Amino acid sequence: MRDAKALAEYLRQRAPLTSVVSYPGRGPWGNNRYPGNCSGYMLIDLCATFRPGHVLDPMEGGGTSREVCADMGILYSGFDLHSGTDSLRDPIGENYDLIFWHPPYHDMKLYSEDPRDLSRAGSLPAFTALLRAGYWRFFELLAPGGRLAVLMGDLRRGGRYEPLTVDVARLDRQHIEGIIVKIQHNVSSNSTRYGGTFVPILHETLTIFRRPPA
Numbered sequence: 001m002r003d004a005k006a007l008a009e010y011l012r013q014r015a016p017l018t019s020v021v022s023y024p025g026r027g028p029w030g031n032n033r034y035p036g037n038c039s040g041y042m043l044i045d046l047c048a049t050f051r052p053g054h055v056l057d058p059m060e061g062g063g064t065s066r067e068v069c070a071d072m073g074i075l076y077s078g079f080d081l082h083s084g085t086d087s088l089r090d091p092i093g094e095n096y097d098l099i100f101w102h103p104p105y106h107d108m109k110l111y112s113e114d115p116r117d118l119s120r121a122g123s124l125p126a127f128t129a130l131l132r133a134g135y136w137r138f139f140e141l142l143a144p145g146g147r148l149a150v151l152m153g154d155l156r157r158g159g160r161y162e163p164l165t166v167d168v169a170r171l172d173r174q175h176i177e178g179i180i181v182k183i184q185h186n187v188s189s190n191s192t193r194y195g196g197t198f199v200p201i202l203h204e205t206l207t208i209f210r211r212p213p214a
């Protein structure tokens with residue numbers, strides 16, 4: 001068993017991110033039964049690449065990023081509506097080096113009955129309006145040179161393809177730094193058939209925006 005310092009050093013040594021990533025296992029971080037939970041390895045590689053001093057996850061869900069930051073010895077602040085914070089409106093701190101934002105993918109999974117829940121936005125235009133509001137709110141909370149990384153997936157509704165990843169990429173052309181394609185594993189919704197030719201969605205994107213250094 002490694003001690004905490006050795007574990008943090010070991011995790012920081014992982015290879016930096018590239019534009020395509022694939023994590024067949026999610027690792028032991030966070031609640032693996034939380035709906036829509038993400039792989040801890042992606043958070044580790046994000047932190048190993050950018051070396052943030054203080055990380056914010058405004059929609060932390062099952063706590064994946066919280067536990068990754070604890071193991072990497074990184075200062076962390078995390079919030080979620082399920083623990084009483086509406087991150088689009090309530091105070092959630094400022095001056096972050098890295099904000100990891102993993103919002104609901106519109107109504108693909110419904111997280112609560114709370115009308116402030118992004119998964120309860122209703123129409124797609126209402127959801128994209130909240131996405132835009134959240135983006136600019138979180139961007140303003142970055143320290144100079146800080147990064148905002150948004151994890152998003154596309155979905156199909158009634159045979160219609162909704163490119164939410166494109167909506168994210170187009171939020172802010174001025175500050176976009178890169179798009180990472182993350183291969184998805186064990187995707188159950190891809191077993192649904194809508195007739196005709198069907199191309200299963202097997203990826204999400206992590207879009208990284210950077211606030212200019214001072």
Ligand SMILES: C[S@@+](CC[C@H](N)C(=O)[O-])C[C@H]1O[C@@H](n2cnc3c(N)ncnc32)[C@H](O)[C@@H]1O
Nearest residue numbers: 036037038059061062064081086087102117118
């Ligand atoms: C995709 S999940 C995040 C999963 C997380 N990355 C994990 O690994 O477990 C999206 C989260 O957004 C939260 N959420 C939705 N609207 C919110 C809001 N207005 N303020 C704070 N959290 C919100 C939901 O409660 C849910 O936990």
